[in-house]
Amino acid sequence: DVKVTQSSRYLVKRTGEKVFLECVQDMDHENMFWYRQDPGLGLRLIYFSYDVKMKEKGDIPEGYSVSREKKERFSLILESASTNQTSMYLCASSPLQTSGGAREQFFGPGTRLTVL
Amino acid sequence: LAKTTQPISMDSYEGQEVNITCSHNNIATNDYITWYQQFPSQGPRFIIQGYKTKVTNEVASLFIPADRKSSTLSLPRVSLSDTAVYYCLVGGLGYKLSFGAGTTVTVRA
Numbered sequence: 001d002v003k004v005t006q007s008s009r010y011l012v013k014r015t016g017e018k019v020f021l022e023c024v025q026d027m028d029h030e031n032m033f034w035y036r037q038d039p040g041l042g043l044r045l046i047y048f049s050y051d052v053k054m055k056e057k058g059d060i061p062e063g064y065s066v067s068r069e070k071k072e073r074f075s076l077i078l079e080s081a082s083t084n085q086t087s088m089y090l091c092a093s094s095p096l097q098t099s100g101g102a103r104e105q106f107f108g109p110g111t112r113l114t115v116l
Numbered sequence: 117l118a119k120t121t122q123p124i125s126m127d128s129y130e131g132q133e134v135n136i137t138c139s140h141n142n143i144a145t146n147d148y149i150t151w152y153q154q155f156p157s158q159g160p161r162f163i164i165q166g167y168k169t170k171v172t173n174e175v176a177s178l179f180i181p182a183d184r185k186s187s188t189l190s191l192p193r194v195s196l197s198d199t200a201v202y203y204c205l206v207g208g209l210g211y212k213l214s215f216g217a218g219t220t221v222t223v224r225a
Contacts, residue, residue: 004159035215040217041217042203042215042216042217042218043160043203043215044215045213045214059214090159090160092159102148102150102165102205102207102213104162104165105152105160105162105213106162107158107159107160107161108159109157109158109159110157110158110159
Protein backbone atom coordinates (compact mmCIF):
# COMPACT_ATOMS: atom_id res chain seq x y z
CA ASP A 1 0.00 0.00 0.00
CA VAL A 2 1.37 3.39 -0.99
CA LYS A 3 2.33 5.62 1.86
CA VAL A 4 3.23 9.23 2.50
CA THR A 5 4.04 10.05 6.10
CA GLN A 6 4.52 13.39 7.79
CA SER A 7 6.57 13.83 10.92
CA SER A 8 3.85 15.35 13.09
CA ARG A 9 0.06 15.61 13.04
CA TYR A 10 0.03 18.64 15.31
CA LEU A 11 2.74 21.18 16.00
CA VAL A 12 2.80 24.35 18.10
CA LYS A 13 5.63 26.83 17.65
CA ARG A 14 6.39 30.39 18.68
CA THR A 15 6.86 33.37 16.41
CA GLY A 16 10.41 33.57 15.14
CA GLU A 17 11.23 29.91 15.61
CA LYS A 18 12.71 27.85 12.79
CA VAL A 19 10.32 25.05 11.92
CA PHE A 20 10.99 21.85 10.02
CA LEU A 21 8.21 19.75 8.54
CA GLU A 22 9.31 16.37 7.26
CA CYS A 23 7.69 14.20 4.63
CA VAL A 24 8.68 10.69 3.59
CA GLN A 25 7.25 8.57 0.77
CA ASP A 26 7.89 4.89 0.16
CA MET A 27 6.74 4.68 -3.47
CA ASP A 28 9.99 5.72 -5.17
CA HIS A 29 8.19 8.72 -6.67
CA GLU A 30 10.17 11.38 -8.48
CA ASN A 31 7.86 14.27 -7.63
CA MET A 32 7.08 15.65 -4.20
CA PHE A 33 4.96 18.62 -3.19
CA TRP A 34 4.18 20.83 -0.23
CA TYR A 35 0.77 22.52 0.05
CA ARG A 36 -0.92 24.57 2.69
CA GLN A 37 -4.66 24.43 3.21
CA ASP A 38 -6.71 27.23 4.70
CA PRO A 39 -10.50 27.52 5.04
CA GLY A 40 -12.11 28.88 1.90
CA LEU A 41 -8.84 28.92 -0.03
CA GLY A 42 -8.40 25.25 -0.85
CA LEU A 43 -4.91 23.85 -1.27
CA ARG A 44 -2.17 26.19 -2.39
CA LEU A 45 1.13 24.91 -3.70
CA ILE A 46 4.18 26.15 -1.80
CA TYR A 47 7.02 24.24 -3.46
CA PHE A 48 7.54 21.11 -5.45
CA SER A 49 10.52 18.97 -6.32
CA TYR A 50 10.91 16.78 -9.40
CA ASP A 51 14.24 15.25 -8.45
CA VAL A 52 16.78 15.11 -5.67
CA LYS A 53 18.18 18.57 -4.99
CA MET A 54 15.79 20.08 -7.55
CA LYS A 55 12.97 22.37 -6.55
CA GLU A 56 10.59 24.88 -8.04
CA LYS A 57 8.47 27.55 -6.43
CA GLY A 58 4.76 27.09 -6.30
CA ASP A 59 2.14 29.79 -5.89
CA ILE A 60 3.04 30.94 -2.37
CA PRO A 61 6.75 30.29 -1.64
CA GLU A 62 7.37 33.44 0.40
CA GLY A 63 8.52 32.66 3.91
CA TYR A 64 9.30 29.03 3.10
CA SER A 65 12.21 26.99 1.82
CA VAL A 66 12.58 23.30 1.04
CA SER A 67 15.21 20.61 1.01
CA ARG A 68 15.37 17.33 -0.86
CA GLU A 69 18.60 15.51 -0.17
CA LYS A 70 17.17 12.04 -0.72
CA LYS A 71 14.52 10.86 -3.15
CA GLU A 72 12.12 9.70 -0.46
CA ARG A 73 12.32 12.76 1.79
CA PHE A 74 11.12 16.32 1.24
CA SER A 75 11.38 18.90 3.99
CA LEU A 76 9.56 22.19 4.34
CA ILE A 77 11.35 24.85 6.36
CA LEU A 78 9.91 27.96 7.92
CA GLU A 79 13.00 30.06 8.57
CA SER A 80 11.23 32.38 11.03
CA ALA A 81 7.70 31.29 11.77
CA SER A 82 4.98 33.91 11.81
CA THR A 83 1.37 33.76 12.95
CA ASN A 84 0.10 33.97 9.37
CA GLN A 85 1.80 30.64 8.72
CA THR A 86 -0.64 28.90 11.04
CA SER A 87 -2.23 26.38 8.73
CA MET A 88 -2.63 22.76 7.70
CA TYR A 89 0.39 21.59 5.70
CA LEU A 90 0.03 18.69 3.29
CA CYS A 91 2.76 16.78 1.56
CA ALA A 92 2.20 14.75 -1.60
CA SER A 93 4.17 12.65 -4.05
CA SER A 94 3.55 11.46 -7.59
CA PRO A 95 5.35 9.39 -10.23
CA LEU A 96 7.23 10.94 -13.10
CA GLN A 97 4.90 12.32 -15.74
CA THR A 98 5.84 11.55 -19.31
CA SER A 99 2.63 12.34 -21.18
CA GLY A 100 -1.06 12.88 -20.77
CA GLY A 101 -2.67 14.27 -17.67
CA ALA A 102 -0.97 14.99 -14.40
CA ARG A 103 -0.14 11.82 -12.56
CA GLU A 104 -2.09 10.97 -9.42
CA GLN A 105 -0.77 12.66 -6.30
CA PHE A 106 -0.68 10.69 -3.07
CA PHE A 107 -1.13 12.80 0.03
CA GLY A 108 0.04 12.47 3.59
CA PRO A 109 -2.31 13.02 6.55
CA GLY A 110 -1.21 16.61 7.06
CA THR A 111 0.43 18.60 9.85
CA ARG A 112 -1.61 21.22 11.63
CA LEU A 113 0.84 23.94 12.58
CA THR A 114 -0.05 26.65 15.06
CA VAL A 115 2.30 29.60 15.45
CA LEU A 116 1.75 31.60 18.62
CA LEU B 117 -3.11 27.16 -15.56
CA ALA B 118 -6.78 26.97 -16.47
CA LYS B 119 -9.02 28.53 -13.84
CA THR B 120 -11.83 26.36 -12.56
CA THR B 121 -15.14 27.34 -11.04
CA GLN B 122 -17.29 24.94 -9.06
CA PRO B 123 -20.12 25.37 -6.54
CA ILE B 124 -19.09 26.00 -2.98
CA SER B 125 -21.48 23.47 -1.50
CA MET B 126 -24.15 20.91 -2.35
CA ASP B 127 -26.58 18.96 -0.21
CA SER B 128 -27.97 15.55 -1.00
CA TYR B 129 -29.66 12.54 0.57
CA GLU B 130 -28.56 8.96 0.80
CA GLY B 131 -29.26 6.96 -2.33
CA GLN B 132 -29.41 9.98 -4.63
CA GLU B 133 -27.07 10.76 -7.49
CA VAL B 134 -24.88 13.81 -7.00
CA ASN B 135 -23.60 15.77 -9.98
CA ILE B 136 -20.95 18.45 -9.52
CA THR B 137 -20.22 20.66 -12.48
CA CYS B 138 -16.91 22.41 -12.93
CA SER B 139 -16.36 25.24 -15.41
CA HIS B 140 -12.98 25.66 -17.08
CA ASN B 141 -13.48 27.99 -20.02
CA ASN B 142 -9.79 28.49 -20.81
CA ILE B 143 -8.79 24.83 -20.79
CA ALA B 144 -5.82 24.17 -23.04
CA THR B 145 -5.55 21.47 -25.69
CA ASN B 146 -3.17 19.39 -23.60
CA ASP B 147 -5.06 19.75 -20.33
CA TYR B 148 -6.72 16.85 -18.56
CA ILE B 149 -9.49 17.13 -15.97
CA THR B 150 -8.90 15.48 -12.62
CA TRP B 151 -11.09 15.19 -9.54
CA TYR B 152 -9.97 14.62 -5.97
CA GLN B 153 -11.96 13.86 -2.81
CA GLN B 154 -10.99 15.00 0.67
CA PHE B 155 -12.45 13.76 3.93
CA PRO B 156 -12.02 15.76 7.14
CA SER B 157 -8.56 15.40 8.71
CA GLN B 158 -7.18 13.60 5.66
CA GLY B 159 -5.27 14.54 2.56
CA PRO B 160 -7.07 14.58 -0.82
CA ARG B 161 -7.51 11.33 -2.71
CA PHE B 162 -7.58 10.90 -6.48
CA ILE B 163 -11.01 9.90 -7.82
CA ILE B 164 -10.99 10.10 -11.59
CA GLN B 165 -9.32 11.72 -14.59
CA GLY B 166 -10.44 12.29 -18.16
CA TYR B 167 -9.69 14.15 -21.38
CA LYS B 168 -12.97 13.98 -23.29
CA THR B 169 -16.35 12.21 -23.47
CA LYS B 170 -17.02 9.91 -20.54
CA VAL B 171 -14.86 8.06 -18.07
CA THR B 172 -16.21 5.67 -15.45
CA ASN B 173 -14.60 3.79 -12.61
CA GLU B 174 -15.84 2.00 -9.50
CA VAL B 175 -16.29 5.29 -7.63
CA ALA B 176 -17.60 7.86 -10.09
CA SER B 177 -18.23 8.94 -13.65
CA LEU B 178 -16.80 11.97 -15.39
CA PHE B 179 -18.68 13.59 -18.26
CA ILE B 180 -16.83 16.00 -20.54
CA PRO B 181 -18.68 17.69 -23.43
CA ALA B 182 -17.10 18.15 -26.82
CA ASP B 183 -16.01 21.75 -26.18
CA ARG B 184 -14.35 20.66 -22.89
CA LYS B 185 -15.21 23.98 -21.24
CA SER B 186 -16.90 22.20 -18.38
CA SER B 187 -17.04 18.78 -16.80
CA THR B 188 -19.41 16.97 -14.46
CA LEU B 189 -18.47 14.54 -11.75
CA SER B 190 -21.29 12.11 -11.05
CA LEU B 191 -21.47 10.15 -7.80
CA PRO B 192 -24.13 7.44 -8.04
CA ARG B 193 -26.26 6.51 -5.05
CA VAL B 194 -24.34 8.45 -2.43
CA SER B 195 -24.09 7.38 1.17
CA LEU B 196 -23.23 9.30 4.33
CA SER B 197 -19.58 8.34 3.84
CA ASP B 198 -19.46 10.34 0.59
CA THR B 199 -19.68 13.56 2.60
CA ALA B 200 -16.44 15.30 1.63
CA VAL B 201 -14.89 18.15 -0.31
CA TYR B 202 -14.49 17.52 -4.04
CA TYR B 203 -11.87 19.34 -6.08
CA CYS B 204 -11.81 19.85 -9.83
CA LEU B 205 -8.37 20.34 -11.32
CA VAL B 206 -7.31 21.12 -14.86
CA GLY B 207 -3.79 20.66 -16.13
CA GLY B 208 -1.55 18.80 -18.48
CA LEU B 209 2.14 18.18 -18.63
CA GLY B 210 3.81 19.95 -15.79
CA TYR B 211 3.65 19.65 -12.07
CA LYS B 212 1.60 22.58 -10.97
CA LEU B 213 -2.01 21.87 -10.16
CA SER B 214 -4.51 24.39 -8.84
CA PHE B 215 -6.87 22.86 -6.29
CA GLY B 216 -9.12 25.82 -5.57
CA ALA B 217 -11.65 25.82 -2.74
CA GLY B 218 -13.56 22.75 -3.89
CA THR B 219 -17.22 21.76 -3.43
CA THR B 220 -18.37 20.60 -0.02
CA VAL B 221 -20.90 17.80 -0.51
CA THR B 222 -23.05 16.97 2.49
CA VAL B 223 -25.06 13.77 2.36
CA ARG B 224 -27.95 13.51 4.81
CA ALA B 225 -29.84 10.45 5.98
